Amino acid sequence: MNSGAHDDVMPQGRVVRLDRGWSTILLTSGDSVRVRNIGVEVAVGDEVNISSDMERVQSVNARRSALIRRASFEGARAQRQIVASNIDTVFLVHSLTSPPNERRLERELVLAFDSGANPVIILTKIDCVDSDAAKNVHNVLATVAIGVPIHMLSGITREGMDQLSGYISDGATIAVLGASGVGKSTLVNALVGHEAQEVGDVRESDQRGRHTTVAAQLVQLPSGGWLLDTPGLRAVNLWTSGHGIERAFKDVFDLSETCKFRDCKHSDEPGCAVQAAIENGSLPQIRLESMRRLVAEEASIEEEQRDREKSFDRRGSRRPAENRRRS
Numbered sequence: 001m002n003s004g005a006h007d008d009v010m011p012q013g014r015v016v017r018l019d020r021g022w023s024t025i026l027l028t029s030g031d032s033v034r035v036r037n038i039g040v041e042v043a044v045g046d047e048v049n050i051s052s053d054m055e056r057v058q059s060v061n062a063r064r065s066a067l068i069r070r071a072s073f074e075g076a077r078a079q080r081q082i083v084a085s086n087i088d089t090v091f092l093v094h095s096l097t098s099p100p101n102e103r104r105l106e107r108e109l110v111l112a113f114d115s116g117a118n119p120v121i122i123l124t125k126i127d128c129v130d131s132d133a134a135k136n137v138h139n140v141l142a143t144v145a146i147g148v149p150i151h152m153l154s155g156i157t158r159e160g161m162d163q164l165s166g167y168i169s170d171g172a173t174i175a176v177l178g179a180s181g182v183g184k185s186t187l188v189n190a191l192v193g194h195e196a197q198e199v200g201d202v203r204e205s206d207q208r209g210r211h212t213t214v215a216a217q218l219v220q221l222p223s224g225g226w227l228l229d230t231p232g233l234r235a236v237n238l239w240t241s242g243h244g245i246e247r248a249f250k251d252v253f254d255l256s257e258t259c260k261f262r263d264c265k266h267s268d269e270p271g272c273a274v275q276a277a278i279e280n281g282s283l284p285q286i287r288l289e290s291m292r293r294l295v296a297e298e299a300s301i302e303e304e305q306r307d308r309e310k311s312f313d314r315r316g317s318r319r320p321a322e323n324r325r326r327s
């Protein structure tokens with residue numbers, strides 16, 4: 001029964017797609033296999049080891065970055081969903097044919113910064129709008145994209161596509177995120193150079209897409225880089241975070257450094273730099289409100305997670321008592 005050392009070498013690869021308990025893995029050998037993933041949390045983009053009988057995912061390598069959102073509530077509990085893992089860049093895609101949605105972009109930026117990858121904003125369908133309209137959408141979105149590059153392009157005519165060459169390097173992974181119909185799959189196809197991903201039309205009346213892409217899919221570029229196309233997100237729900245909010249709201253955080261009180265709540269404290277900026281018109285009031293809403297959203301998820309851990313302890317976990325007391 002004892003197999004030789006050679007047979008114990010586990011095949012390795014990258015998860016390119018997930019379907020209800022099944023992972024499709026692109027092996028380092030170049031072959032593609034479909035294996036079960038039971039008892040392990042697997043995400044698209046993961047680097048995994050396959051059992052030597054080639055039947056299941058044996059283990060998942062530590063992720064260097066992960067795009068995580070709150071999935072829909074299951075029962076009363078929030079669940080996390082790893083949208084993409086081991087990514088270097090996140091393309092946050094918006095269409096120039098729709099009115100700018102700063103609030104949505106703020107959420108996407110928090111998610112992207114929290115992932116550990118670098119966000120880049122892509123405004124598609126430049127071939128469909130006149131330059132004034134394009135400039136307007138660009139300028140409005142730029143107000144919430146502090147220090148984040150914005151590129152306007154067309155996945156159809158390829159105008160502006162050359163701006164993206166710098167992000168595509170050997171081995172780098174780019175996740176493509178955005179609402180349905182904004183042109184994520186079209187962009188992926190334009191970068192790959194063939195119809196790797198199915199594309200669907202949008203409703204004429206409101207430019208909404210039809211959720212053509214139904215599962216995240218990792219696609220390898222001829223250059224050796226990777227693109228991770230994702231289904232259009234209806235809602236950008238946050239999960240608990242690291243420093244995503246601080247980075248996405250760098251303007252507010254920079255101002256608060258100069259508030260008179262270190263624990264300033266930016267309400268009616270004297271010497272509040274944030275309120276002063278709102279009064280002189282350099283910071284929109286809605287930015288502060290928006291940030292507060294996201295902070296509260298994350299705090300409630302964090303609280304729920306803590307409560308869950310506590311109730312788990314009461315049901316009798318195997319954590320030693322001293323640990324329990326410390327936490």
Ligand SMILES: Nc1nc2c(ncn2[C@@H]2O[C@H](COP(=O)(O)OP(=O)(O)OP(=O)(O)O)[C@@H](O)[C@H]2O)c(=O)[nH]1
Nearest residue numbers: 125154155180181183184185186200211212213232
């Ligand atoms: N004119 C023009 N049309 C575009 C461009 N990008 C996408 N489209 C069109 O917009 C529609 C939606 O494109 P998709 O690429 O399927 O959009 P998606 O973001 O992948 O949508 P989901 O998969 O539903 O999330 C299609 O009819 C595309 O041809 C663009 O840059 N210019």
Ligand SMILES: [Mg+2]
Nearest residue numbers: 184185212213
């Ligand atoms: Mg798509």
Ligand SMILES: [Zn+2]
Nearest residue numbers: 259264266272
């Ligand atoms: Zn303040």
